[in-house]
Amino acid sequence: MDEKEHEAKVIAFLCNWCAYAGADLAGVSRLNLPPNIRNIRVMCSGRVNPIWILKAFLGGADGVLVAGCHPRDCHYQRGNMFTRRRFVLLKDMFDTLGLEGERVRVSWISASEGIKYSEVVREFTESLNRLGPNPASAEIFL
Amino acid sequence: MARVLRTPLLPEEGARMLLQHLLDSGKVEGVISLDRVEGGGVAYSLITSSEKASSSVPLYPLMPVNLGQVLTRFTLKEGVTRPIAVLARPCELRAFLETIKRRQGRTENLLFISQTCAGVFPSDRAVDGSLDAKLPEYWDIIRRNDLNSELRTTCQSCVEFMPYMADITLRVVDGEKELMIVANSDKGEGMLAGMPGMFEEGGLDEQRISALREKRRAARSSILGRDADIRGIEGLVKTFGRCIGCHACSKACPICYCTSCAFESTTFERKPEDHAGELEVKAGVRLPSGTVFFHLGRMVHMALSCVACGSCQDVCPVDIPVAIAFKKVGESLQSRFDYVPGRDLKEILPVSTFNLEEFTDIEG
Numbered sequence: 001m002d003e004k005e006h007e008a009k010v011i012a013f014l015c016n017w018c019a020y021a022g023a024d025l026a027g028v029s030r031l032n033l034p035p036n037i038r039n040i041r042v043m044c045s046g047r048v049n050p051i052w053i054l055k056a057f058l059g060g061a062d063g064v065l066v067a068g069c070h071p072r073d074c075h076y077q078r079g080n081m082f083t084r085r086r087f088v089l090l091k092d093m094f095d096t097l098g099l100e101g102e103r104v105r106v107s108w109i110s111a112s113e114g115i116k117y118s119e120v121v122r123e124f125t126e127s128l129n130r131l132g133p134n135p136a137s138a139e140i141f142l
Numbered sequence: 143m144a145r146v147l148r149t150p151l152l153p154e155e156g157a158r159m160l161l162q163h164l165l166d167s168g169k170v171e172g173v174i175s176l177d178r179v180e181g182g183g184v185a186y187s188l189i190t191s192s193e194k195a196s197s198s199v200p201l202y203p204l205m206p207v208n209l210g211q212v213l214t215r216f217t218l219k220e221g222v223t224r225p226i227a228v229l230a231r232p233c234e235l236r237a238f239l240e241t242i243k244r245r246q247g248r249t250e251n252l253l254f255i256s257q258t259c260a261g262v263f264p265s266d267r268a269v270d271g272s273l274d275a276k277l278p279e280y281w282d283i284i285r286r287n288d289l290n291s292e293l294r295t296t297c298q299s300c301v302e303f304m305p306y307m308a309d310i311t312l313r314v315v316d317g318e319k320e321l322m323i324v325a326n327s328d329k330g331e332g333m334l335a336g337m338p339g340m341f342e343e344g345g346l347d348e349q350r351i352s353a354l355r356e357k358r359r360a361a362r363s364s365i366l367g368r369d370a371d372i373r374g375i376e377g378l379v380k381t382f383g384r385c386i387g388c389h390a391c392s393k394a395c396p397i398c399y400c401t402s403c404a405f406e407s408t409t410f411e412r413k414p415e416d417h418a419g420e421l422e423v424k425a426g427v428r429l430p431s432g433t434v435f436f437h438l439g440r441m442v443h444m445a446l447s448c449v450a451c452g453s454c455q456d457v458c459p460v461d462i463p464v465a466i467a468f469k470k471v472g473e474s475l476q477s478r479f480d481y482v483p484g485r486d487l488k489e490i491l492p493v494s495t496f497n498l499e500e501f502t503d504i505e506g
Contacts, residue, residue: 050442050443051404051439051442051443054435054438054439054442055410055435055439058432058434058435058438059420060420060423060424071498071502072498078496081496081498082493082494082496084496084500084501084504085492085493085495085496085501086493087501087504088478088479088501088504089442089446089475089478089492089493090442091504092474092475092478093438093441093442093445093471093474093475095474096372096470096471096474096475097372097373097374097377097378097438097471098372098373098374098377099374099375102506105506106504106505106506107505107506108505124506135374135375135376136375137423137424138423138424139375139376139379139424140424140425140426140427140428141379141383141428141433142375142379142428142431142432142433142434142435
């Protein structure tokens with residue numbers, strides 16, 4: 001890797017109905033967005049298997065974001081509530097394993113919150129830049 | 143207060159007599175218990191004749207496979223149609239109940255007999271035939287209410303050695319010279335009726351149990367601190383790096399019930415070119431890739447229900463302290479949700495339920 005300043009790479013799983021539409025709005029509103037975020041559209045944040053998050057993380061992503069509808073606002077009534085519990089589990093596991101739990105994040109972003117999306121991804125990438133590269137990105141024997 | 147039967151027999155004989163009594167009286171048509179096999183080992187068997195049960199070894203300190211897994215598979219397609227008694231250790235019973243919560247097994251017509259559990263030896267002791275010689279010492283340590291450093295490390299550090307949902311509990315760790323049998327339900331009491339011995343009011347010996355729990359708790363801290371370094375990527379590679387990828391840990395796990403596990407499929411296989419991106423930033427990749435991924439993936443799927451039976455570690459050919467690693471993570475997750483796997487069949491899996499106003503601080 002060259003010596004230029006580390007730019008955090010983020011994989012984001014966005015729900016079709018809220019967060020992805022929010023990201024879309026941020027785009028068409030010409031808001032300033034970090035370039036190193038890879039958005040993946042899923043039908044519901046509750047569809048995100050924690051294994052995908054682990055795969056992104058162990059594959060070297062500096063951060064993984066999962067974003068869905070606000071509580072009580074889920075397109076499928078309660079998918080995001082299961083996401084939340086799963087995140088409690090995942091974060092706790094990351095903490096027990098000393099894996100820097102701040103590299104995984106969950107946010108609630110509605111379809112009208114283009115600004116919130118831009119703020120979340122900007123803050124997230126900034127905090128990841130401060131944290132430095134994911135140690136998994138240099139480890140051969142994973 | 144529960145009804146307790148004071149039998150005139152030593153624990154192993156008393157347990158065997160209970161099985162024979164259940165078969166002789168026609169209260170059950172079969173019992174599932176440990177039986178000896180040629181070559182020094184034991185195996186779980188469904189026994190239907192009292193004569194055959196007379197040579198069974200119900201309290202033999204080995205767990206050839208977690209009985210929870212056996213029962214899950216036994217009742218997967220259909221519940222048991224005729225009454226059967228099963229003699230399961232607490233972690234085996236708890237594992238079975240966890241799979242039932244995942245709709246993988248059924249309790250109909252099963253009578254659960256469990257015990258205050260002293261723990262089991264690692265299975266390799268059965269292979270070299272040295273275990274029989276160790277039995278007097280094993281029982282001696284139980285009578286002294288002490289720790290046995292030759293048992294599975296998960297057993298040495300187990301504080302969940304009391305069964306939760308058993309109809310009948312055999313008092314082993316808090317036992318006296320003769321076996322005491324506690325009826326926890328009317329069903330259990332009805333099953334004991336007619337057995338030789340004296341009924342009295344009572345329960346478990348709480349004093350002995352809490353004394354033992356304290357000793358185990360101390361052992362737990364030292365074993366968890368000593369046995370598995372899983373801190374950070376570095377720790378994970380150190381602990382799981384020598385994994386040969388046989389997946390025996392997942393095969394032996396009573397919670398890992400998926401018959402088509404994603405890690406057994408080609409889902410995560412990669413084409414040679416798929417490594418190219420990764421190789422731009424690192425000096426090489428391990429082949430086959432995904433060793434730590436497999437263990438963490440399994441962990442995120444089942445650690446919430448991990449009963450710390452130690453079966454995964456028991457079968458590991460390269461002696462990875464899998465069970466201790468999973469116990470560490472599992473206990474932390476479980477306490478986050480105030481959940482004890484297998485404590486109560488009515489408790490919903492924490493990931494299958496939610497409250498609207500909870501964990502609101504998780505959003506970042």
